[in-house]
Amino acid sequence: MSENTTTSTELTSQYAAQVTSDLERNLKEQERVSGEIAALQEQLDTLQQDHTVLVNMQQALGITLRPEKPATAPEQAAVPAPRKKAATRSSGTARAKKSSAALSRPRSRKSASKPPVAATTTTPPSLVELIRQHLAGQSEPRSTAEVAAALDQAHPDRGIKNTVVRTTLENLVAKGQAQRTKQGSSVYYIAPDTGRPTSSAPTATQQQEEAQSEEAQ
Template identity: 55%
Template sequence: MSENQISTTELTSQYIAQVTSDLERNSKEQERIATDISGLQEQLLALQHDHTVLVNMHQALGGTSPVAGVTPAAPSVPSQSSARTKQSKAAKEVKAAKPKQAAATGAKKAETKKPEARKSAAKAPRTTAQPSLVDLIRGHLEAQKEPRSAAEITTALTAAHPERTIKTTVVRTTLENLVARSSAHRNKQGSSVFYTATTEAPAKAEPTAAAG
């Protein structure tokens, strides 16, 4: 009878170690997926903003049926269901060997680790918020003393923000939108088009000239 107890104790310890290892691996996998989701959400927000700018340009040019944006599905559901499936399988294996203590310990650890993984996933998108492409382009133009082309602006912004995907076509469309709103000037030199930021100096000089 004592040998059976020893064998049961050893088996229980083995299952406890296995379940603990599975839980740690599961938690790390959730953190990795949460990080990937954060990066994808950032790219999605940038694309949605660019889509809004393009829609405004399309309507300003007389378009009537702009392409609608794509609404993504919630990315957190597959990861949670996968985690629940793995945990249910582990629980069945533990019950089959009758190690009740291992099941209780694994359940407690799972309950303590799940909130931590969810908190990290919830905090990630907030820390990665970045200025919009319009703000980046306007700030770049204001910092330049000479006119810049769309290609030059794209190169500068890509070097300053390597984590973002910035295309010349989107930059040119955004610049034209700024010109339409009198937030930038367009200068054509030969076959090339250059842009500069608008300033308030010319507007203030007109009353003085009129008074003279």
């Protein structure tokens, strides 16, 4: 029991010392703040007295009261501010409309110039023309496989097949636009001799045969 009593007594004395120290600090702070308040109050009284003297002098001299103007100036300036913004917005909208109109004009011209460009595009040559040109550039007879391989290499997007090339070559031989030679069991084709007459323009039957060969491709 004596130890508990001693411990509580020590705690009480510590708390009492802490409270006493806090109270002293609080009183000193109150004195400091009170002194500042008194000094500020004295300054305020002095300013109020000076203001009264200045107002009396102003009234005696008949000078218009000017301190009110700065108070009204912000209100007057605040009125045109939205108008300026509105003006800038309207001018920005007008500029945007002009720029959009300027952009739309070249587009209309481009669209008007598109048909001539489409008209000048050339269609790719037919398979008959490709085979005829290939044979004309060869000095020796070529087999169907050789002709098909050469055309497929030159035009990989056409998907040229041997069977279609053979049919087209036979049609050219039938029309006198190619010659067929045979070496053993192999068949070769070459362009016709210059002395041999060839039709300069295909007949209706030839055109039909060319169309059928193209459909088979």
